[in-house]
Amino acid sequence: MMTEKEIEQFLSELDGTQSRGEAAVKKVRFPPLDSLQQQGRAIKTGLAHIEDVKVTISAELGEKIMKFREVLNLDVGSVIDLEKSAGDAIHIYLNEKKTALGEIIVVNDNFAVRINKILPPKNIRRESE
Template sequence: MMNEKEIELFLSELDGTQTREEAAIKKVRFPPLDSFRQERIIKTSLSHIEDVKVTISAELGEKILKFREVLNLDVGTVLDMEKSAGDAINVYINDIKAAQGEIIIVNDKFAVRINSITSPKKLRRESE
C-alpha cells in the first residue's frame, strides 16, 4: 500500500499528459459509520408459515417380516410392536428426530405425550 508521498512521486513521474491539478490528491472524509446504524425495529410474526405442512411421525417399533408375510398383509392385520403404553418413543418432524415422547392411551386410542423437544441447534446439525 502506498502512502501519500509515494503516490505524489508516482504521479509526478507520469509522462506529462496530465496536469498537476488533474492528478492532485485530495483526502476524503467519510461520515462515521455509527451514523448509519439506526435501530430498525423489525416486527416478526409466524403467520406467514402457519400453513406450511409438515409430517409428524412417532416410531412405535420395527418389525422384520419375510416377503411372503408382507404379501399376506391385509386390511385389519395386527402387527405386534415392541412398544406399549408408557414406553418412551421418538417423534420425528419431516423424518428428523425432533422430540421424545411417551405412548399414552386416550379414549381407547394411542397418543403421544411430548416429554422433551430437541433444541433447534441439534436439529440443524443432525439434518446436515
C-alpha cells in the first residue's frame, strides 16, 4: 500500500505539479455519434447476442374454481376436469407474459400445442393482469 507522501509524489509527476496534492483533471472528448455513422461505422446488432438466453414457455390449458374443502380432498392421482379438449383455444406464455394464442392438438397419442397467433408487444400482458 502506498503512503500519503508516495501518492502525492505520484500525482505530482502525472500533472507536473510540485507536491500540491492536487490531481490533474482533464476533459475527455468523445466524437459525436452521428460522425461514426457518417464514416460507415454503424453499430451492428442481431439476435445472435440473445440466442442462448433461457426462457420458460407455458400453456394455460384451463382453470377450475373449486371450494377449499374440495382442494383439501385432492391427493396423488386425483383428476381435475378442465373441460378442455383437442382443438380448444388456449393462451401461451413466455416468461409468464401472454405472448401467443394456440390450440390443443394430439400428436402420436400425446397432447401438444399449435401456435395460431403471436400477439403484438402492445397487447402482451402479465399473467396476473
